[in-house]
Structure formats: C-alpha cells, structure tokens
Amino acid sequence: MATEAATGIVPTRRPPPWHNPRIRGVVWQILFLGIVVALFAFLVHNTLVNLRRQNIASGFGFLDREAAFGIGESLIAYSPADTYARAFLVGLLNTLYVSALGIVLATVLGTVMGIARLSSNWLIRKLAQIYVETFRNIPLLLQLFFWWAMLRISAPAPRQAWEPLPGVLVSNRGFVYPVPIADPAHHWMLLALALGIIGAIAVSRWAKRRQARTGTRFPSGWVGAGLIVGMPLLVFLAAGVPLKLDWPELKGFNFVGGSAVSPEFAALLIGLTIYTGSFVAEIVRAGILAVSWGQSEAASALGLRPGQCMRLIVLPQALRVIVPPMTSEYLSLTKNSSLAVAIGYPDLVSIANTTMNQTGQAVEGIAMIMAVYLAISLLISLFMNLYNRAVALVER
Amino acid sequence: MTIKRWLGALAGIVFVLSFGTSAQAGATLDKIKQSGQISCGVPTGIAGFAAPDSQGRWAGFDIDICRALSSAIFGVADKVKYVPLTAVQRFTALQSGEVDVLSNNTTDTLQRDTALGLNFAPVVFYDGQGFMVAKKLGVKGAKELNGATICVQPGTTTELNLADYFRANKMEYKPVVIEKIDELYAAFFSGRCDVMTGDASGLAAQRLGRASNPDDYVVLADRISKEPLAPVVRHGDDEWNDVVRWVVYALIEAEEKGVTQKNVDDMLKSEDPNIKRMLGVTPGMGKALGLDEKWAYNEIKLIGNYGEIFDRTLGKDTELKFERGLNDLWTRGGLMYAMPIR
Numbered sequence: 001m002a003t004e005a006a007t008g009i010v011p012t013r014r015p016p017p018w019h020n021p022r023i024r025g026v027v028w029q030i031l032f033l034g035i036v037v038a039l040f041a042f043l044v045h046n047t048l049v050n051l052r053r054q055n056i057a058s059g060f061g062f063l064d065r066e067a068a069f070g071i072g073e074s075l076i077a078y079s080p081a082d083t084y085a086r087a088f089l090v091g092l093l094n095t096l097y098v099s100a101l102g103i104v105l106a107t108v109l110g111t112v113m114g115i116a117r118l119s120s121n122w123l124i125r126k127l128a129q130i131y132v133e134t135f136r137n138i139p140l141l142l143q144l145f146f147w148w149a150m151l152r153i154s155a156p157a158p159r160q161a162w163e164p165l166p167g168v169l170v171s172n173r174g175f176v177y178p179v180p181i182a183d184p185a186h187h188w189m190l191l192a193l194a195l196g197i198i199g200a201i202a203v204s205r206w207a208k209r210r211q212a213r214t215g216t217r218f219p220s221g222w223v224g225a226g227l228i229v230g231m232p233l234l235v236f237l238a239a240g241v242p243l244k245l246d247w248p249e250l251k252g253f254n255f256v257g258g259s260a261v262s263p264e265f266a267a268l269l270i271g272l273t274i275y276t277g278s279f280v281a282e283i284v285r286a287g288i289l290a291v292s293w294g295q296s297e298a299a300s301a302l303g304l305r306p307g308q309c310m311r312l313i314v315l316p317q318a319l320r321v322i323v324p325p326m327t328s329e330y331l332s333l334t335k336n337s338s339l340a341v342a343i344g345y346p347d348l349v350s351i352a353n354t355t356m357n358q359t360g361q362a363v364e365g366i367a368m369i370m371a372v373y374l375a376i377s378l379l380i381s382l383f384m385n386l387y388n389r390a391v392a393l394v395e396r
Numbered sequence: 397m398t399i400k401r402w403l404g405a406l407a408g409i410v411f412v413l414s415f416g417t418s419a420q421a422g423a424t425l426d427k428i429k430q431s432g433q434i435s436c437g438v439p440t441g442i443a444g445f446a447a448p449d450s451q452g453r454w455a456g457f458d459i460d461i462c463r464a465l466s467s468a469i470f471g472v473a474d475k476v477k478y479v480p481l482t483a484v485q486r487f488t489a490l491q492s493g494e495v496d497v498l499s500n501n502t503t504d505t506l507q508r509d510t511a512l513g514l515n516f517a518p519v520v521f522y523d524g525q526g527f528m529v530a531k532k533l534g535v536k537g538a539k540e541l542n543g544a545t546i547c548v549q550p551g552t553t554t555e556l557n558l559a560d561y562f563r564a565n566k567m568e569y570k571p572v573v574i575e576k577i578d579e580l581y582a583a584f585f586s587g588r589c590d591v592m593t594g595d596a597s598g599l600a601a602q603r604l605g606r607a608s609n610p611d612d613y614v615v616l617a618d619r620i621s622k623e624p625l626a627p628v629v630r631h632g633d634d635e636w637n638d639v640v641r642w643v644v645y646a647l648i649e650a651e652e653k654g655v656t657q658k659n660v661d662d663m664l665k666s667e668d669p670n671i672k673r674m675l676g677v678t679p680g681m682g683k684a685l686g687l688d689e690k691w692a693y694n695e696i697k698l699i700g701n702y703g704e705i706f707d708r709t710l711g712k713d714t715e716l717k718f719e720r721g722l723n724d725l726w727t728r729g730g731l732m733y734a735m736p737i738r
Contacts, residue, residue, distance in 0.1 A: 054631045056513035069555045070571040080559035157587050172587055253544040253590045344574040353484050357551030360512030362488045
C-alpha cells in the first residue's frame with residue numbers, strides 16, 4: 001500500500017468484454033446477419049421443397065428449349081423455332097428500345113412544358129398547366145388504353161389506308177414507310193457521319209477556346225451542323241445516289257416491304273412520353289424556380305436576351321436540382337413500360353409471362369424479370385449519378 | 397429494454413413464419429369441408445361457358461361443373477367462390493393454392509400434366525382450334541391465311557398450335573398478343589387483326605356475344621388441333637383428384653342410364669343395381685370417396701346430367717345451338733364414356 005501511494009499506479013482489473021460497446025455492437029451485428037441469412041435460406045429451401053413435392057419443374061434448363069410461340073415485333077430476327085432464351089432477348093430489346101425512346105422524348109417534352117409553365121404569356125402558361133394537371137392525375141394504364149383505342153379506331157382498314165406521302169401508308173395496322181435497301185455505299189456514309197460528328201465537336205471546342213482568348217465568336221453551331229449533314233451527303237452523291245427504296249405494298253392481308261410502326265408501339269410510346277413528360281415538367285419548373293432571381297436580373301443587366309439567359313445562366317444552375325428527381329422519372333418510365341402487356345406490345349414482361357405459362361416455371365421467370373429490371377435501373381442510376389457529378393457546381 | 401424489444405420482434409417473426417410451413421399436404425377436401433366452400437377458377441368471360449348475367453350471377457358450362465362439385469360435397473349448389481382467371485394467371489393460381497380446381501376451358505397436354513405439376517380430370521368438352529374471320533375478306537379455308545395478322549391470347553395451347561400450323565404449312569403470320577379477352581376481342585372486332593383464333597366453341601360463343609353484327613363474321617370449318625378441355629387440380633392430392641374425377645363421371649353415367657333432374661327421385665326406386673349404387677341406395681361409393689352417400693343424387697337433382705347441362709348452357713336451349721358432335725355419349729357416336737361406378 002505504501003508503494004501504491006508512492007508511485008500513483010492503481011492496478012485495475014480489465015473490464016469484461018461485454019461492457020465494451022464496440023464489442024457488443026459487433027456481436028449483435030453478427031447475430032442479426034446470421035438471422036437474415038437463416039431466413040433467406042429457409043425461404044429458398046421451402047420454395048424448392050414445395051416445388052419438388054408438387055413435381056413442378058425447376059431450374060433454368062428450360063431456356064434452351066424451343067419457344068414454339070410467335071412474337072409480333074422484334075428488333076432482331078426471331079422465329080418460333082428459336083429458344084426461350086432468344087425470346088427473352090427479343091423482349092428485353094423491345095423494352096430497352098421503347099424505354100430509351102421514351103426517356104429522350106419525355107425529357108424534351110417535359111423540359112419544353114416546364115419552361116412553358118413559367119412563360120410570361122398567359123395562354124401558354126395556362127395550356128401547360130392544363131397539360132400537366134390532366135396527364136399527371138390519370139392512371140397510366142387508362143391513358144395507354146385510350147391512345148391505343150384512338151389509334152386503332154381512327155385509322156382505316158389496310159385496304160383503305162391513307163397515303164399522305166407516296167409510299168407512306170397509315171392504317172389500323174400501323175404506320176408503314178419505305179426504307180432504303182442496304183447498299184455498300186451506306187457503310188461509307190456512316191463513316192462520313194462519324195467523321196462529321198467528330199469534326200463538329202472539334203470545331204466547337206476550337207471556337208470556344210478562341211472566344212475565351214480573343215472574344216470573337218464563331219458560328220460553330222451552323223458549321224457543325226453543316227459537317228454532320230454535309231459529309232455523308234458528299235459521299236452519297238459521290239457514290240452515284242444509290243437510293244433504291246423498299247416500297248411497302250398491300251399483298252393479301254398486310255403490307256409487305258418497308259418498315260412499320262405498330263399501333264401498340266406507338267400507343268405505348270405516346271402514352272409513356274406524355275405521362276412522364278408531365279412529371280418532368282414539374283421537376284424542370286422546380287429546378288428553374290430554385291435558381292435565385294438575382295441571377296436572371298444580373299443576366300439581363302449584362303444585356304443577355306431571355307432565351308440566352310435561360311440557356312446559359314439559369315438552366316446550368318437548375319440542373320443541380322433537376323438531375324436527381326429526373327433519375328427517378330427515368331426509372332419509373334422504364335418500369336412503366338411493363339404495362340405493354342395490357343395492350344399487346346411484346347415487351348419483356350409480356351414474353352416472360354407467356355414463357356412462365358407454357359413451362360410452368362413461374363419462380364425462375366419472375367426472378368429473371370426482377371433481375372433484368374434491377375440491372376437496367378442500376379445502370380440508369382449509375383449514368384445519372386456520373387452526369388450529376390459532372391454538372392455539379394463547385395461551391396466556394 | 398432494447399434487448400427485450402429485439403427478442404419480442406424475433407418471436408413475432410418466428411411465429412409468422414411458422415404459418416408458411418403448414419403447406420397443403422393432400423388435405424384439399426378437408427380444407428374445403430372446413431371452410432364450407434370450393435374455390436373454383438373460371439374464365440373471365442366466355443358466353444355459354446362462364447359469364448356473369450345481368451344480376452351478376454355466374455352461369456355457364458364451366459360454372460355448372462363447379463356447382464356439380466359443390467352439390468356432391470355439400471348437398472347445396474352454391475357453396476362456390478368463383479375466381480375469374482385469365483389464361484396467364486390460371487396455372488400459378490392453382491399451383492399456389494389460391495383455387496382448388498380450375499374449370500377454365502383448359503386443354504389437357506403432356507407438359508401441363510407433368511412439368512406444371514397438375515392433374516387433369518376427365519375431358520368434359522372435346523374441342524378443336526379454329527379461326528374466325530370477317531366474311532368480307534372472302535377467305536374460304538385456313539390455308540389462305542398466309543401473311544395475316546392474327547389475334548391470340550398468350551399462355552394458351554392456341555398460341556403454340558398457331559405457330560406450329562403456320563410453320564408446317566410454310567406460311568407467315570403476325571401475332572397480336574393480348575392477355576385480357578375483352579381487349580382481345582375488341583381489337584379483332586375493330587379490325588386490328590384479320591383473324592381471331594382460339595377454341596372453336598369459344599369463337600362461336602364470342603361471335604354471338606360480342607360482335608355488333610355476328611353475321612359479318614364466320615368461323616372457318618378447319619380444325620387445326622385437338623383441344624380436349626378438362627377440369628384441373630394440383631399434383632399431390634389423390635383424394636381430391638378422385639373426387640373431381642368421379643363427380644364428372646357421375647354426370648356422364650347419369651345421362652347414359654337415363655337419370656335426369658326430373659326423374660331422379662323416381663329413379664331412387666329403380667331395380668337397376670348400377671343406378672342403385674350410383675344414387676347411394678346401395679351404400680359404399682360415397683364412403684370410398686369421402687363424401688355423403690347421396691353425392692351423385694345431389695348432383696343430378698340440383699344440376700342435372702351431362703346432357704342437360706350441355707343443352708342448358710351450350711346446346712339447343714340457347715342461342716349458341718352447338719351440336720353435341722364429339723361431346724355426345726359413346727352409345728350415340730360421341731366420345732363421352734364414363735367409367736363404371738362400382
């Protein structure tokens with residue numbers, strides 16, 4: 001005891017490990033993780049046992065079997081003799097196609113409508129408001145049915161098809177138009193197009209640098225457009241104008257030749273675009289309103305026209321606020337495209353449904369649909385987050 | 397305190413999970429008797445087979461099969477919950493236990509009998525796949541349909557037979573595939589497709605039921621496949637499978653022996669040992685099935701025999717006026733043949 005008082009060291013017993021909050025936390029987490037894994041394993045095991053008890057086939061082997069059903073429209077060649085895996089691929093491509101087009105069109109329409117809602121013109125403002133309020137509040141499925149019925153009912157039968165331009169035929173089978181027959185010169189034209197795009201980008205960068213250095217402006221927009229259109233055109237003329245068109249004509253029941261846009265695809269695209277566009281309009285409006293009014297005042301004090309102010313000052317700052325909710329809208333549009341099954345467009349869900357029904361393997365089919373939509377959604381999120389980081393303004 | 401909350405949540409999860417393990421293990425009949433009703437999957441709307449009338453009551457051939465089951469089990473015709481199912485939903489609904497039996501114009505095929513884990517009761521309607529076209533197209537036979545746009549329901553043997561037929565005959569077609577029958581027929585009658593394909597009986601029924609002018613349309617005479625339609629149950633429950641089979645056979649046997657709704661009470665006094673066994677005067681058949689001895693008597697008294705059901709829903713007493721054809725008794729040249737009830 002004298003030694004303790006002299007040196008000042010008080011020997012203490014080490015506290016038991018469960019008094020340490022970090023160790024406690026780790027133990028609880030391991031326990032919880034174990035429970036989650038056990039739960040998951042139990043669900044999977046239960047499913048497999050029940051499937052086996054009722055002798056329902058399971059496993060992904062069915063993907064190699066012959067599909068034996070036809071698909072109405074597809075971007076790649078498909079026949080009923082192909083496998084289920086190829087049918088899935090056709091459905092996936094259809095979904096991606098309509099989603100990609102829908103995203104582009106909805107963004108354009110939504111942006112225009114969003115800016116229109118802030119216009120100083122009373123009529124434009126009111127029309128935009130009516131558009132947004134109407135199409136935001138009606139369920140998408142009803143809108144799809146409406147557009148599909150309109151396109152079906154208003155167009156005539158193939159034998160009485162309208163012909164607004166020679167070779168372009170509109171009937172209730174869709175919109176049929178002539179396409180050029182493939183020719184070797186077209187590869188050169190594509191190459192020229194690629195070169196034209198690169199040239200346009202290079203010109204615009206050079207023009208920006210020159211403007212930053214000397215202040216003189218260069219019509220890089222017009223020059224770029226000229227390059228993109230002109231270079232393929234030059235190749236086209238040099239190759240002797242190889243334009244043989246595949247004209248559609250009515251043979252028997254349907255149009256043979258040319259390319260067609262079916263009423264189902266058109267209805268789905270129009271419905272998705274208008275519906276999602278109304279949400280995008282509100283997001284864009286919110287983004288623009290989020291930019292402080294002082295910015296627009298300063299811009300007009302500097303002599304910028306309202307259009308230039310919107311394009312150069314307001315929208316770049318508004319993008320910070322617009323891009324995150326836009327991601328949600330794009331994901332929403334992609335998932336909403338699965339409503340195609342109700343109007344007869346062969347997208348992924350529709351084909352997976354048919355497959356599940358013919359093979360009886362509902363669990364695998366649903367798992368595949370979920371995995372595909374999850375992958376698409378994660379990809380869209382990834383791209384949008386990268387873009388978000390690129391346009392994010394660095395604050396002081 | 398926090399630990400207690402966690403343990404409480406855990407106990408709750410385990411409790412809820414314990415319900416998942418009690419899967420139906422061959423006890424469909426017990427479950428039905430306990431709940432007091434049969435859950436019967438029916439089509440969403442085919443005139444003559446299953447359609448709600450103006451008061452919202454379901455009536456038709458498929459409905460009467462369900463009602464016959466209810467009469468045999470409970471002695472009352474209406475202890476049935478009707479679940480309208482599209483062709484795409486029907487098998488998952490049956491496999492998962494949502495319905496006990498499908499009376500849904502389902503074709504008996506090998507794939508469905510094996511890979512889908514289903515069992516088929518005896519065929520109640522022999523049909524074939526046909527085509528319906530507008531008369532103004534001037535088409536006389538199925539071989540003239542090269543290049544046509546064809547409306548078809550997904551998830552059916554129709555879809556597969558169509559692809560096979562056109563491939564075998566080296567013809568092309570464009571399918572328009574829509575799940576709901578209402579939308580499908582709306583598309584056909586508005587001219588979106590040239591041809592409608594399906595079971596010939598269904599086509600004839602829908603022509604009268606949905607077309608604004610039925611005389612503008614004709615069902616072609618070609619039958620490109622066999623479509624034997626039968627009620628369906630799940631694998632794994634032999635007792636319930638037996639009940640459904642013999643309820644159907646009793647309907648056919650009753651017509652063969654001349655037992656009708658009107659004379660079934662008099663037939664109780666018959667001297668024919670076959671009739672006595674069937675109607676339960678000689679006990680034993682009901683006990684073997686797990687039902688009341690008067691199971692067949694109740695069926696015939698409340699619903700009628702096979703011929704009466706056919707006439708009332710699809711045959712001479714209706715607008716459809718289907719011929720018995722293959723659906724007549726074997727003694728009259730058809731295919732309806734009941735196994736002996738003994």
